[in-house]
Amino acid sequence: METSAVSLLPPIITIILALLTKEVYFSLIIGIFSGAMLFTDGDFLKSIITFFEIMSGKIGGNVNILAFLAILGIIVAAITKSGATRAYGEWARRVISGKKSALGLTALLGMMIFIDDYFNCLTVGTVMRPVTDKFKIARAKLAYIIDATAAPICIIAPVSSWAAAVGSSLPEGTNIDGFALFLETIPFNLYAILTMVFMIFIIVSGRDYATMGKAVQKFEIPAEYKNTADEEKNSGGNGKIIDLVLPLLVLIAACIYGMLYTGGINDGKSIADAFADCDASAALALGSFISLIFIGLLYLPRGVIKFAEFCECFAQGFKAMVPAIFILCLAWTLSGICGNDYLNLGSYVGMIVHEHASMAVFLPVIFFLVAIGLAFATGTSWGTFGILIPIALAVITLAPETYQMLVLCIAAILSGAVGGDHASPISDTTILASAGAQCSHLEHVATQVPYVLTVSACCIVGYLVDGFTQNGWLGLAVSLGCLFLVMFIVKMKVPATE
Secondary structure, X not given: OOOOHHXXXXXXXXXXXXHHHXXXXXXXXXXXXXXXXXXXXXXXXXXXXXXXXXXXXHHHHOHHHHHHHHHHHHXXXXXXXXXXXXXXXXXXXXXXXXXXXXXXXXXXXXXXXXXXHHHHHHHHHHHHHHHHHHOOOOHHHHHHHHHHOOHHHHOOOOOOHHHHHHHHOOOOOOOOOHHHHHHHHHHHOHHHHXXXXXXXXXXXXXXXOHHHHHHHOOOOOOHHHHHHHHHHHHOOOOOOOHHHHHHHHHHHHHHHHHHHHHOOHHHOOOHHHHHHOOOHHHHHHHHHHHHHHHHHHHHOXXXXXXXXXXXXXXXXXXXXXXXXXXXXXXXXXXXXXXXXXXXXXXXXXXXXXXHOOOOHHHHHHHHHHHHHHHHHHHOOHHHHHHHHHHHHHHHOOOOHHHHHHHHHHHHHXXXXXXXXXXXXXOOHHHHHHHHHHOOOHHHHHHHHHHHHHHHXXXXXXXXXXXXHHOOHHHHHHHHHHXXXXXXXXXXXHOOOOO
């Protein structure tokens, strides 16, 4: 199909419908089908075939992620039924002094689990949700903390599935070490760094504004999750805190080893090379399955839960993950209809960037804004930098005098990709953060967007400075200065909500 602005319509339709109707499934289906109709020139039956053709390919290509989600749901159900979650909540209530401590511990745990954002979202939510509920912290705020410590942490962590994805986005024949280039972008990834600073400010100051301010003033468990909350309160198992901690430690260790294993650590590769070449989705499926086996061996012989109860967790856990799985499948399909084989949204974006390549001093901010828009529209960070990094390499001549500009532009791409993904209602990490917090998905989006816009505005100023000075450190200092000014104003104008 010829590249044109028409390729923007499916994600735009999806996002507008989601905001207007508050119905994510319906909006995604309409957006995907509208894209299929555009691709087939209005052929109704062929559009239906195209819809399911893309979906089947996406599900097949992401089956390990779906298996990981289902198994993780089973693990959560088993831990809940064992009574370990209740025991942990009772202990945390005695030890944690208040809301700020609970949110601070949530953020710290999120920062520690930097291996993969999917794993981060669901694990942190599972562990901390009972604690934040006890302190009457809004689920929307928990979802924000989870989301803010998922992709933004992974994109600046040298050892993560994201580092491998960035390195693999460099086209062949560039003679650039992808991992080394990724390391150089870390200090200039303004969105990730500023999000961490802003999140800490929100936790410490207790100042929430816009839609988040309204959400935190009322503690309410969403209706669709009340049954889960009741199960956690009434779980009859005799599990102890160790029955929560050990499975999670095994899960983390098994997932890390899974990444090393799929990357070829057993074939003599170094740890860095193994992480760079790993299959993160297969590693997560492998690690979660090992953890599930461990839970069975830990619980059943000790009588923590009965065998019949353990088997019930399979259906319960899968059922709890159905909404997240369904939204993910639809979001992947929307990304597919916008892909190179169909509406080719990436080529259109690349053409726009090429047309503005002569404005060299504005390249970092242009790449940042394009990355935000593309990630927001498609709901994928990896797809965004997969499209834009080769374009940056084509636009910027590979010479010693332009290398620093290349680093800054790629940092801007990674920064914008995370920012757009953070705000997008069809992003997989946004979906999983709301699932981990058991928060209404659209409420999570609505409460998070004002914070994303605040940080992004400061990043724009920083990347403008980067372009004019070609000094990433100066851009970082200026953007932090803007953020501190914003935080000062918020502290003066916004009353503490918690």
